[in-house]
Amino acid sequence: MTSPVVLITGALTGVGRATAVAFAKEGAKVVVSGRRQEAGESLAAELKSLGTEAEFVRADVRYEEELKNLVDRTVERFGRVDVAVNNAGTEGELKPIVEVTKEDFDLAFETNVLGTLMGIKYQLRAMAAxxxxxxxNVSSIYGLMGAPIGPLYVASKHAVVGLTRSAALEAARAGVRVNAVTLGAIETAMHDRVMGSEENKAAFAATIPQGRPGTPEEAADLIVFLGSGRSGYITGQTITIDGGKMAGN
Ligand SMILES: NC(=O)c1ccc[n+]([C@@H]2O[C@H](COP(=O)([O-])OP(=O)(O)OC[C@H]3O[C@@H](n4cnc5c(N)ncnc54)[C@H](O)[C@@H]3O)[C@@H](O)[C@H]2O)c1
Structure with missing residues (x-):
């Protein structure tokens, strides 16, 4: 089989970056995107050094035209798009509902929901063709349950699950699968920001049955599986990777 063509949003750090490296190691052609040109070009160079073709396309997922451009550029360069990973996300400011503002809502929903929706729109058009x-789509265990902090993050990640299920139904007869990964704690900059301190991280890790957060590489392995033909009969699902955390809820 020819190398699959993969595009990833928010690919410059954390889970997105690990996913780009994992796909490159599998021999996929990888289009990485994010908001920082220099860091993006340096990641593309790193992926090429693994022996595959790679390109950086700048895209801020809050803007529909940038997500359209990302798909257009991918198809122009590689002729198709086999796998799309809507990974870009923000935790925003983790405030209680009694303190949130319209600006907080816009940041969380434009990044996590609109960014996923408009990503799917153009990815699905290209894949259906x-x-x-x-x-x-990269969601969270907080797309499946509430949390005492970050109501907008929780609500936006629930919306990603809803979009995933609807898109899967719309896309199935076109031969396109749509799934979400619902991540538990994964050791990234976002996890550090949300936890705030080493003490909080240790306390949270103690609530995880496996006793530790996951690595970005472990999350990437699941995403690579869902992008591959080995998951050909899986669509419309949320697949959780959380060290057992949800099993106790
Ligand atoms: N780390 C965790 O514990 C955890 C848990 C559940 C879900 N997630 C989800 O995993 C995904 C990846 O997060 P991560 O943990 O790797 O953290 P991260 O902060 O390293 O990665 C998020 C990436 O998205 C990018 N991004 C944010 N807004 C963007 C925008 N408007 N346009 C383009 N890119 C944008 C960031 O610059 C960053 O590179 C996110 O969707 C996050 O919500 C993470």
């Missing part, structure tokens, strides 16, 4: 594809 070629008759195959796999879209993976």
């Amino acid at each position: 070629q008759g195959s594809g796999s879209i993976i």
Whole structure:
């Protein structure tokens, strides 16, 4: 089989970056995107050094035209798009509902929900035209349950789950699968920001049955699986990777 063509949003750090490296190691052609040109070009160079083709396309996922451009550039360069990972996300400011503002709402929903929705819109058009594809949306265990902090993050990640299920139904007959990964704690900059201190991180880790956060590479392995033909009969699902955390809820 020819190398699949993969695009990833928010690919410059954390889970997105690990996913780009994992796909590159599998021999996929990888289009990485994010908001920082220099860091993006340096990641593309790193992926090429793994022996595959790679390109950086700048995209802020809050803007529909930038997500359209990302798909257009991918198809122009590589002729198709087999796998799309809507990974970019923000935790925003973690405030209680009694303190949130319209600006907080706009940041969380424009990044996490609109960014995923408009990503799917153009990815699905391209994949439907070629008759195959796999879209993976990065949600959270807080897309499946509430949390005492970050109501806008929780609500926006629930919305990603809803979009995933609806898109899967719309896309199935076109040969396109759409799934979400619902991540528990994964050791990234976002996890550090949300936890705030080493003490909080240790206390949270103690609530995870496996006793530790996951690594970005472990999350990436699941995403690579969902992008591959080995998951060909899986669509419309949320697949959780959380060290057992949800099993106790
Ligand atoms: N780390 C965790 O514990 C955890 C848990 C559940 C879900 N997630 C989700 O995993 C995904 C990846 O997060 P991460 O943990 O790697 O953290 P991260 O902060 O390293 O990665 C998020 C990436 O998204 C990018 N991004 C944010 N807003 C953007 C925008 N408007 N346009 C383009 N890119 C934008 C950031 O610059 C960053 O590179 C996110 O969707 C996050 O919500 C993470």
